[in-house]
Amino acid sequence: MDVSKNMLTPIAAVSVEQAEASAHLPKGDMWSVHKFGGTCMGTSQRIQNVADIVLRDPSERKLVVVSAMHKVTDMMYNLVNKAQSRDDSYIIALDEVFEKHMTTAKDLLGGEDLARFLSQLHTDVSNLKAMLRAIYIAGHATESFSDFVVGHGELWSAQMLSFAIKKSGTPCSWMDMREVLVVNPTGSNQVDPDYLESEKRLEKWFARQPAETIIATGFIASTPENIPTTLKRDGSDFSAAIIGSLVKAGQVTIWTDVDGVFSADPRKVSEAVILSTLSYQEAWEMSYFGANVLHPRTIIPVMKYNIPIIIRNMFNISAPGTMICQQPANEDGDLEACVKAFATIDKLALVNVEGTGMAGVPGTASVIFGAVKDVGANVIMISQASSEHSVCFAVPEKEVAAVSAALHVRFREALSSGRLSKVEVIHNCSILAAVGLRMASTPGVSATLFDALAKANINVRAIAQGCSEYNITVVLKQEDCVRALRAAHSRFFLSKTTLAVGIIGPGLIGRTLLNQLKDQAAILKENMNIDLRVMGITGSRAMVLSDTGIDLSQWQEQLKTEAEPSDLHKFIQHLSENQLFPNRVLVDCTADTNVASHYYDWLKKGIHVITPNKKANSGPLERYLKLRTLQRASYTHYFYEATVGAGLPIISTLCGLLETGDKILRIEGIFSGTLSYIFNNFEGTRTFSDVVAEAKEAGYTEPDPRDDLSGTDVARKVIILARESGLRLELSDIPVMSLVPEALRSCSTADEYMQKLPSFDQNWGRERKDAEAAGEVLRYVGVVDVVNKKGQVELRRYKRDHPFAQLSGSDNIIAFTTSRYKEQPLIVRGPGAGAEVTAGAFPIPDAWLSLSSGEIVQTSKDE
Ligand SMILES: NC(=O)c1ccc[n+]([C@@H]2O[C@H](COP(=O)([O-])OP(=O)(O)OC[C@H]3O[C@@H](n4cnc5c(N)ncnc54)[C@H](O)[C@@H]3O)[C@@H](O)[C@H]2O)c1
Numbered sequence: 105m106d107v108s109k110n111m112l113t114p115i116a117a118v119s120v121e122q123a124e125a126s127a128h129l130p131k132g133d134m135w136s137v138h139k140f141g142g143t144c145m146g147t148s149q150r151i152q153n154v155a156d157i158v159l160r161d162p163s164e165r166k167l168v169v170v171s172a173m174h175k176v177t178d179m180m181y182n183l184v185n186k187a188q189s190r191d192d193s194y195i196i197a198l199d200e201v202f203e204k205h206m207t208t209a210k211d212l213l214g215g216e217d218l219a220r221f222l223s224q225l226h227t228d229v230s231n232l233k234a235m236l237r238a239i240y241i242a243g244h245a246t247e248s249f250s251d252f253v254v255g256h257g258e259l260w261s262a263q264m265l266s267f268a269i270k271k272s273g274t275p276c277s278w279m280d281m282r283e284v285l286v287v288n289p290t291g292s293n294q295v296d297p298d299y300l301e302s303e304k305r306l307e308k309w310f311a312r313q314p315a316e317t318i319i320a321t322g323f324i325a326s327t328p329e330n331i332p333t334t335l336k337r338d339g340s341d342f343s344a345a346i347i348g349s350l351v352k353a354g355q356v357t358i359w360t361d362v363d364g365v366f367s368a369d370p371r372k373v374s375e376a377v378i379l380s381t382l383s384y385q386e387a388w389e390m391s392y393f394g395a396n397v398l399h400p401r402t403i404i405p406v407m408k409y410n411i412p413i414i415i416r417n418m419f420n421i422s423a424p425g426t427m428i429c430q431q432p433a434n435e436d437g438d439l440e441a442c443v444k445a446f447a448t449i450d451k452l453a454l455v456n457v458e459g460t461g462m463a464g465v466p467g468t469a470s471v472i473f474g475a476v477k478d479v480g481a482n483v484i485m486i487s488q489a490s491s492e493h494s495v496c497f498a499v500p501e502k503e504v505a506a507v508s509a510a511l512h513v514r515f516r517e518a519l520s521s522g523r524l525s526k527v528e529v530i531h532n533c534s535i536l537a538a539v540g541l542r543m544a545s546t547p548g549v550s551a552t553l554f555d556a557l558a559k560a561n562i563n564v565r566a567i568a569q570g571c572s573e574y575n576i577t578v579v580l581k582q583e584d585c586v587r588a589l590r591a592a593h594s595r596f597f598l599s600k601t602t603l604a605v606g607i608i609g610p611g612l613i614g615r616t617l618l619n620q621l622k623d624q625a626a627i628l629k630e631n632m633n634i635d636l637r638v639m640g641i642t643g644s645r646a647m648v649l650s651d652t653g654i655d656l657s658q659w660q661e662q663l664k665t666e667a668e669p670s671d672l673h674k675f676i677q678h679l680s681e682n683q684l685f686p687n688r689v690l691v692d693c694t695a696d697t698n699v700a701s702h703y704y705d706w707l708k709k710g711i712h713v714i715t716p717n718k719k720a721n722s723g724p725l726e727r728y729l730k731l732r733t734l735q736r737a738s739y740t741h742y743f744y745e746a747t748v749g750a751g752l753p754i755i756s757t758l759c760g761l762l763e764t765g766d767k768i769l770r771i772e773g774i775f776s777g778t779l780s781y782i783f784n785n786f787e788g789t790r791t792f793s794d795v796v797a798e799a800k801e802a803g804y805t806e807p808d809p810r811d812d813l814s815g816t817d818v819a820r821k822v823i824i825l826a827r828e829s830g831l832r833l834e835l836s837d838i839p840v841m842s843l844v845p846e847a848l849r850s851c852s853t854a855d856e857y858m859q860k861l862p863s864f865d866q867n868w869g870r871e872r873k874d875a876e877a878a879g880e881v882l883r884y885v886g887v888v889d890v891v892n893k894k895g896q897v898e899l900r901r902y903k904r905d906h907p908f909a910q911l912s913g914s915d916n917i918i919a920f921t922t923s924r925y926k927e928q929p930l931i932v933r934g935p936g937a938g939a940e941v942t943a944g945a946f947p948i949p950d951a952w953l954s955l956s957s958g959e960i961v962q963t964s965k966d967e
């Protein structure tokens with residue numbers, strides 16, 4: 105064997121191209137370093153799998169760093185703890201450790217190899233027994249005693265693996281890294297490698313023990329005085345990176361149990377994707393957030409020589425993993441590709457120190473952070489705007505009480521003199537960070553991020569972005585964090601926009617809407633990339649909820665068989681919390697005042713509301729104004745086109761006129777599909793009550809047809825349009841001529857009313873004939889008189905040639921007289937009631953699209 109080949113390769117930085125060309129498999133003389141963690145070394149079978157992976161790597165020179173078998177490090181620490189607390193059971197615990205390794209070895213090895221390993225294991229265990237006995241007697245273990253004991257897990261796993269590899273005929277040595285790796289403690293549970301000394305010792309090691317496949321113990325090392333120690337919390341990944349840099353490896357592969365680094369925590373974002381590449385800095389940023397990557401320190405040694413690190417799943421070898429290397433060449437150059445990943449940290453508190461006495465006074469920050477340091481708190485982010493009137497920073501929630509107390513003490517005088525106005529704590533915060541090296545050079549990234557957050561109705565409490573621009577950090581309420589993460593992630597990573605929909609009131613309109621959605625969902629997805637899912641349907645008695653979307657061909661059955669008692673609160677909660685998607689829409693298809701009274705809260709939660717229910721907009725003026733103010737102030741949509749004239753573009757026409765600067769003078773028309781139908785068809789051939797029954801049958805009427813006949817429904821529409829035109833009117837301000845005879849107003853049900861109605865047919869017959877005799881027809885009309893600030897609803901007679909006399913079916917006709925349309929009013933005419941046209945008024949793709957992408961759609965004029 106050529107010993108020189110095993111000596112350290114001269115320093116030769118690997119370029120990115122080289123690294124990529126090598127496609128995870130370095131060629132030539134370069135070392136391929138692998139690291140297998142405890143999970144990978146969990147059982148004899150897994151150790152065998154590790155051996156197979158190592159054997160399959162065609163590199164000529166392989167150096168494999170291993171952790172102790174799964175759980176063994178904890179078992180070893182436990183031994184020390186038991187011994188020093190004089191708990192005799194350390195002996196049994198040591199037996200368990202012995203057993204575990206003996207059985208694993210027996211499974212894995214045979215013959216002489218097994219005998220050699222077991223004999224070594226015996227020797228080690230009896231030495232450990234002696235040492236633990238000493239600890240037991242002393243009642244104390246020094247750090248180096250403890251490190252010595254604990255490190256055995258790695259010694260055994262490395263030896264077993266090296267024997268397992270040898271078994272296949274490949275020469276293989278194992279390396280006790282305590283002979284090679286020298287580190288100095290730095291305090292705070294970290295160590296610094298002594299690269300020079302380690303390099304020297306490594307050369308010596310190679311000279312003694314030339315090998316092309318080496319299994320090395322992770323985690324353990326020596327002090328410069330040759331006392332066994334460990335790499336502390338940085339662990340075996342760090343060992344692999346250090347040894348990788350010492351041998352100037354072609355690459356370092358870290359084998360774990362995940363497919364690579366995800367774009368976001370996959371437990372929180374189901375659409376998270378595996379990233380194929382990450383720059384060192386990006387990985388660094390991600391690892392800070394606890395992403396399953398590497399400890400930042402781990403990256404430093406290999407980064408120095410541009411050695412790529414590949415994170416791969418040992419349980420899914422086919423997954424290519426994530427390569428961490430120097431910034432890869434631009435991929436797409438698009439905005440979305442700039443953000444590599446999102447990460448979050450929960451359980452934080454924001455501390456805000458505020459006051460005029462800080463501006464221009466050097467040293468305030470130093471005092472603040474001095475106080476924070478004194479209580480040993482870790483500052484997670486800092487933000488100060490250039491006005492210098494406030495400094496805010498985030499610390500772990502559990503440290504905030506101490507921080508706040510320390511600041512109050514430190515600033516007692518400043519606070520009492522008023523130089524500082526407050527030291528304020530905002531609890532229950534989380535951090536959301538967007539990470540990406542190329543954010544630095546791409547304008548618009550933060551705009552897109554903040555836009556996504558705004559559209560998901562998420563309030564941002566504080567913002568930080570360093571000049572490096574690798575990371576944009578926002579602080580938000582913890583309860584919003586997952587939703588924020590999903591909103592941001594879907595904006596940058598999903599091509600499709602998503603909508604979670606809840607339907608309240610699957611009556612005639614609701615049912616029709618659900619049918620339309622069933623057909624439309626596929627088209628929306630196909631043509632517009634909108635993923636629309638109905639997450640819940642609730643009637644007045646039963647509801648069905650789904651986490652992934654209700655099958656719209658089954659919902660009626662589900663409502664019968666799989667339903668639970670309806671509970672509006674739970675329903676809303678389900679939609680807001682348990683959703684796949686950040687965009688949420690409620691469609692209220694009831695005529696219920698109570699349901700309508702919740703719109704404000706829903707919009708406030710960021711849930712869009714679509715409704716044909718007139719109760720909110722025609723209810724108490726004050727509530728209406730509050731709702732509209734909120735709607736204008738938020739990014740949340742409130743669509744109610746169907747409340748007037750069903751699917752006819754009445755409200756949008758009115759808004760269009762107002763937005764373009766026109767002035768509304770008068771709106772007059774036939775606003776009731778039911779009453780239009782009734783008077784269009786009440787021509788002498790059928791009785792009045794028969795025609796009313798037909799209208800009900802056709803689905804034009806309100807759930808209680810008396811709402812139509814009494815004029816209330818028309819009055820509500822008049823009020824809606826009046827308010828839209830800027831009038832501040834209450835429903836009670838509108839004089840209404842009711843068509844419900846006095847005697848029938850007290851009927852307790854709609855059915856009773858319908859039954860008694862025929863007794864009034866004669867009166868109606870007379871009325872109609874009178875009009876006919878005068879060449880006129882009866883029409884029930886509503887008027888919004890904007891000039892005189894009033895409204896009116898009444899039955900009128902019109903000449904046979906009047907446009908209002910020309911209607912058919914359930915037609916509505918609405919005439920807008922405006923400054924522009926003064927001589928000839930602008931007329932909108934068409935069917936103004938009925939299931940298809942009404943339900944069709946809200947799922948218009950434009951509306952869904954604007955909802956899902958969060959475009960602001962003006963549904964009314966801004967006053
Ligand atoms: N029918 C039309 O042509 C038309 C046109 C425009 C607007 N609208 C409006 O559409 C709405 C629905 O009309 P419809 O004809 O479908 O009435 P409908 O009576 O057929 O349906 C209403 C449904 O809502 C349910 N419901 C009532 N209160 C509820 C509650 N608190 N929680 C859950 N579910 C509840 C009822 O059980 C019923 O299933 C009404 O507001 C109506 O004014 C109807």
Ligand SMILES: N[C@@H](CCO)C(=O)O
Pocket residue numbers: 746747748749750775776777778779804805806812817936937938
């Ligand atoms: N009942 C209403 C439905 C449309 O709002 C009508 O007849 O016009």
Ligand code: NA
Pocket residue numbers: 745746747748749750751752753754755945
């Ligand atoms: Na309409």
